Amino acid sequence: MPKVVVESFSSSDDETNGFRMKGKGALGGIRNPNNNCFLNSVLQSVCHIPQFGRYIVEIHQRSSNNCYGNWCLLCDLKHHFEHSIVNHVVDANWINRYLDDIFPNHIRGSQEDAHEMLLFLLDAIDRQQQKIRRSHPGKNSSIVEQIFDGKVRCEYTCQTCQKKIACYEPIRGLSIELPENPEFPPEMSKIVEDYFNDEKICHYDCRK
Ligand SMILES: [Zn+2]
Numbered sequence: 001m002p003k004v005v006v007e008s009f010s011s012s013d014d015e016t017n018g019f020r021m022k023g024k025g026a027l028g029g030i031r032n033p034n035n036n037c038f039l040n041s042v043l044q045s046v047c048h049i050p051q052f053g054r055y056i057v058e059i060h061q062r063s064s065n066n067c068y069g070n071w072c073l074l075c076d077l078k079h080h081f082e083h084s085i086v087n088h089v090v091d092a093n094w095i096n097r098y099l100d101d102i103f104p105n106h107i108r109g110s111q112e113d114a115h116e117m118l119l120f121l122l123d124a125i126d127r128q129q130q131k132i133r134r135s136h137p138g139k140n141s142s143i144v145e146q147i148f149d150g151k152v153r154c155e156y157t158c159q160t161c162q163k164k165i166a167c168y169e170p171i172r173g174l175s176i177e178l179p180e181n182p183e184f185p186p187e188m189s190k191i192v193e194d195y196f197n198d199e200k201i202c203h204y205d206c207r208k
């Protein structure tokens with residue numbers, strides 16, 4: 001697990017910025033009373049991404065331009081983060097009031113797919129931030145876009161005339177394939193490398 005470093009703003013005397021995680025290694029564990037491992041593992045993962053943790057703890061402020069008020073998922077995440085820094089074990093029941101919005105088809109107590117949960121959670125945060133952005137036009141992209149989104153550049157070379165055409169596709173995840181006969185455990189860097197390998201597209205013609 002990568003070492004998490006959340007240090008206080010040295011430029012501010014604000015007490016809420018007095019968190020220090022350097023050397024602690026990890027946040028507290030989350031209790032799992034209702035088969036919520038899919039949810040807890042996602043919360044743990046996103047909170048351990050240093051850039052996201054720093055944004056939540058140090059930058060997001062209640063009633064700021066990026067805050068959604070009493071139903072602000074980021075404020076509750078911040079609260080969760082603050083608890084997790086100082087406690088060995090915490091509860092994540094606070095998220096229940098958001099679950100109908102985040103994961104509409106989820107039935108309490110049933111297992112879900114963690115990757116699906118992650119995408120739903122990021123979507124929910126992004127939706128909230130987009131709504132705020134519409135009322136404050138000209139603001140920066142959302143924190144989800146900044147940390148989790150990217151673009152893949154695809155370049156096509158026409159075999160008939162050698163013309164190159166490039167296009168950019170926005171992504172929040174890569175649908176990578178497992179190799180047919182993987183060595184065990186399959187190496188992630190190799191799988192990603194395979195994904196970006198050249199591919200021959202039959203009958204491609206730049207004029208069509
Ligand atoms: Zn907020």
Ligand SMILES: [Zn+2]
Nearest residue numbers: 158160161206
């Ligand atoms: Zn061509």
